Amino acid sequence: MSSEAPLNPLVSRKSREAQDELCELPTIAESNSPHIRAGHPPSFAESQFDVILRRQRARRVNSGALKFTDSPSRFLNLSNDFEFAGWGTVTYTELSADDLRGGELTIQNDHGHPILGEWMASAVAANDVLGSVFYALPTLVSVAGVYSPISLFVATLTIFLWRPIFEELASALPITGANYTYLLNVSSKSFALAAAALALLDYVTTAVISAATASAYISGEVSLPFPVFVGTILLAALPVGISLCGLRESARTAFAILSLHGLTMTILCVTTLVAWMRAGNSQLHDNWISAQPGSASAVARQVFNGICIGMLGLTGFECCPDYASTVKRGKYPNVLRNIHWPAILLNAPLMLLILAVLPMPTINGGANVLSLLAEKAGGRWLRIWVVVDAVVVLSAGVLTGILSACALLERLAHDRAVPQIFAKRMPLTGSHAVAIFAFTVLCGVLYASAGANAVIISKMFTLTWLSVMALFPVSVLLLKFNRWRLPRTNRASLGVVVAALILSCVVFAGNVALDPTTVGYFAAYATALLVSFHAAHNRVRLLRWVYWAYDQTPFLHTIRFVARHADSLVAVFRRMRRHGVVVFTKSDEIHQLFRVVTYVHENEETACLKLVHFYANVDEIPSELEANAKLLDEAFPNITIDLIFVQASFTPVVVASLSHRLNIPRSLMFMTCPGTHFPMDAGEFGTRIISL
Incomplete structure (x- = not known):
């Protein structure tokens, strides 16, 4: 969309009021609290309230709303809606018997x-x-x-x-x-x-x-x-x-x-x-x-x-x-x-x-x-x-x-x-x-x-x-x-x-x-x-250059044939970026999640990233994984980051079954590097290793 378009609010009014109250609280560096000076951990109001806000923020996921930004657009005359993806979701998925048979x-x-x-x-x-x-x-x-x-x-x-x-x-x-x-x-x-x-x-x-x-x-x-x-x-x-x-x-x-x-x-x-x-x-x-x-x-x-x-x-x-x-x-x-x-x-x-x-x-x-x-x-x-x-x-x-x-x-x-x-x-x-x-x-x-x-x-x-x-x-x-x-x-x-x-x-x-x-x-x-x-490999980026050149040449906008094909070009953008990519994660550390999302952003032309976490018990799910996934969903406006929890063990058959369920080939599923005590060969998964 163009930079003059109205911006959708990212948070509700109640959340904004809570943020305003939070902004009035002293930071750790500015606080004169004797507890902080004595080395005690910060209070709930001082450090945790922003995490709670991220978890409770209401988003119109199913309405097709896009993630907007107030950053200036490189397109002066045309919409840049195609550059922004929708909000991600958090789901708990169970693999069916058909999925498991397909994986086997x-x-x-x-x-x-x-x-x-x-x-x-x-x-x-x-x-x-x-x-x-x-x-x-x-x-x-x-x-x-x-x-x-x-x-x-x-x-x-x-x-x-x-x-x-x-x-x-x-x-x-x-x-x-x-x-x-x-x-x-x-x-x-x-x-x-x-x-x-x-x-x-x-x-x-x-x-x-x-x-x-x-x-x-x-x-x-x-x-x-x-x-x-x-x-x-x-x-x-x-x-x-x-x-x-x-x-x-x-x-x-x-x-x-x-x-x-x-x-x-x-x-x-x-x-x-x-x-x-x-x-x-x-x-x-x-x-x-x-x-x-x-x-x-x-x-x-x-x-x-x-x-x-x-x-x-x-x-x-x-x-x-x-x-x-x-x-x-x-x-x-x-x-x-x-x-x-x-x-x-x-x-x-x-x-x-x-x-x-x-x-x-x-x-x-x-x-x-x-x-x-x-x-x-x-x-x-x-x-x-x-x-x-x-x-x-x-x-x-x-x-x-x-x-x-x-x-x-x-x-x-x-x-x-x-x-x-x-x-x-x-x-x-x-x-x-x-x-x-x-x-x-x-x-x-x-x-x-x-x-x-x-x-x-x-x-x-x-x-x-x-x-x-x-x-x-x-x-x-x-x-x-x-x-x-x-x-x-x-x-x-x-x-x-x-x-x-x-x-x-x-x-x-x-x-x-x-x-x-x-x-x-x-x-x-x-x-x-x-x-x-x-x-x-970078055909979307090349087509974006073509679209930008068309945007910078206003007299072409008056030619009906060219304008019709420009609209088709936007449809091509979206179709090319529609295929999904899966990243398996076992940690909620924000720097690791940021690294893998950055890898996808730089190496794959996709607008659909799915973070997948396998768990045995709900109590074992990392506490900040959902909050950090939402944070990254905001940090990358051109990628929809979905978080999927799967109650299963991380095995080649389960990975193949999930590939069957999501209709995403295993060659577009990424994992972190296994350690020396990992019981299986990395080659058995058919996935790509993208981080240490």
């Missing part, structure tokens, strides 16, 4: 996901990690030369820094979503959205580079009737079609693909080793002499540059936390070990075999270096086998990128960070058609803007992957500082966490120094995604 069904569905054993779980991410040799090795040789095996070996060792970090995050927050959900539970939603933008860019670059590399291997085997970039599009279209049909990856399929890839790489390495033994070290010696830099500093630079590029051969490790919650309890560290050690044993030795058998011009001449190695070592049959393996593994990488992006966008939609249409499923197949379409368009734009150059995309992929990996130590640092009470079985030392973060920054800077133009692509896409996510 929700928990059963949560537990209905298959629990993966150590080997099946290892296969899910190992395909991406071990499949990266197809696109990482050619790029590595171009900068590290004959020192590529050393650089690649050092790069694989760096994962030892991240393994304890992954273990601590998974034990403290056994939930899906990796960096986005980690940061959402230990920091602000804006920071978490930045992680989501980087994760989505990582999935996009994974899909594009996988399809481009598979197309390069096919074009090196047969003469295609069309350009390579057309083959890339066709290879990407197949996983897109599979995902639209509702077919999803499974652990068994991933294990089968990994078995094929492991067998292929084993046969390739053994065959190449035999060929090396037969031919001797002449080829390795020639490569060593021809590609030898001129000084020790040049050698050190080549090794360092190789480490920077060699990190591309480790892509896929960032996917491990995505499914940590589905791994059998206590087996997650073994999963990380099972993925890491094969990468150590495969990447650097395979690079050495390439240098021992193939001449350097051949290595630098094409992207299908492994198929060339197969033909030189074993013949045509092995080359065809390697090409088939490359197409299968890399196509699975494209499908992984699509499905991971769909899962991320669905989670963002449930958290009201992006429009709800991204969570919609097709009626027949159950696939996320809108999310798949958006992901496909983004892949096409990225591939076209890079000029269909796989080298540029692979370098950009390295920067994206390093940024995602850097967020894991950041998440642990915030976990240690902001959620130190959260129970967990594994803890990474502070030195390891800081070392991983510093290493990420150093290697990122090294890649930028190698090719400064690549950071332009990375920054452009990362910024575009970040702006898009924040715009989607």
Whole structure:
């Protein structure tokens, strides 16, 4: 409403008279009472009467009355009624049998996901990690030369820094979503959205580079009737079609693909080793002499540059936390070990075999270096086998990128960070058609803007992957500082966490120094995604700016078409802020309640907040909870703060039942950080942790 509108009284006349009488009473500092000077507590009239007034204040809750303020309005010509919410209520709620059945069904569905054993779980991410040799090795040789095996070996060792970090995050927050959900539970939603933008860019670059590399291997085997970039599009279209049909990856399929890839790489390495033994070290010696830099500093630079590029051969490790919650309890560290050690044993030795058998011009001449190695070592049959393996593994990488992006966008939609249409499923197949379409368009734009150059995309992929990996130590640092009470079985030392973060920054800077133009692509896409996510999350604020611009342009008010749509804009405001948010509280301390309400005000665009307190006996309800809830209801005029008392225990089933009763998803239910003696895992509740 405009500032000139009449103000509704916040209190009744009797309450105002009582307040006037109260204002005439001396304060503690001004009182000359001997009791106060002697240190006695203040009397009822001196300190408690204002609390009684707050409890007894009459409000027209059911009449639709708004909370008004005498603060000036930013809108000079239009009403600002939409910025003010109604008064909150205080209710005592009982969960019905239907609510409890709905909660139990929700928990059963949560537990209905298959629990993966150590080997099946290892296969899910190992395909991406071990499949990266197809696109990482050619790029590595171009900068590290004959020192590529050393650089690649050092790069694989760096994962030892991240393994304890992954273990601590998974034990403290056994939930899906990796960096986005980690940061959402230990920091602000804006920071978490930045992680989501980087994760989505990582999935996009994974899909594009996988399809481009598979197309390069096919074009090196047969003469295609069309350009390579057309083959890339066709290879990407197949996983897109599979995902639209509702077919999803499974652990068994991933294990089968990994078995094929492991067998292929084993046969390739053994065959190449035999060929090396037969031919001797002449080829390795020639490569060593021809590609030898001129000084020790040049050698050190080549090794360092190789480490920077060699990190591309480790892509896929960032996917491990995505499914940590589905791994059998206590087996997650073994999963990380099972993925890491094969990468150590495969990447650097395979690079050495390439240098021992193939001449350097051949290595630098094409992207299908492994198929060339197969033909030189074993013949045509092995080359065809390697090409088939490359197409299968890399196509699975494209499908992984699509499905991971769909899962991320669905989670963002449930958290009201992006429009709800991204969570919609097709009626027949159950696939996320809108999310798949958006992901496909983004892949096409990225591939076209890079000029269909796989080298540029692979370098950009390295920067994206390093940024995602850097967020894991950041998440642990915030976990240690902001959620130190959260129970967990594994803890990474502070030195390891800081070392991983510093290493990420150093290697990122090294890649930028190698090719400064690549950071332009990375920054452009990362910024575009970040702006898009924040715009989607803050769409009410953006629309308020549009409404303000309309208010400041009076001649537009005379145009009937514009005025009609301005009224529709107000309706959109209210509809967007109608969804509810729940905060569980067990304390009546005003500073804690103020902190959680402030979090909701800053991170969620809602006008409906429900404070929920679970109790066993009425006598155990904190005495000032209702009064302080009413005070906060006054302090935040744009949020309706309801207080709900539920006579039940705080358990996952009860929380799910309340979600069923209030029709509010558990992803929009917030709780404080549980302590070390809390009997359940925080991940079982499906809620967000927003305070210490």
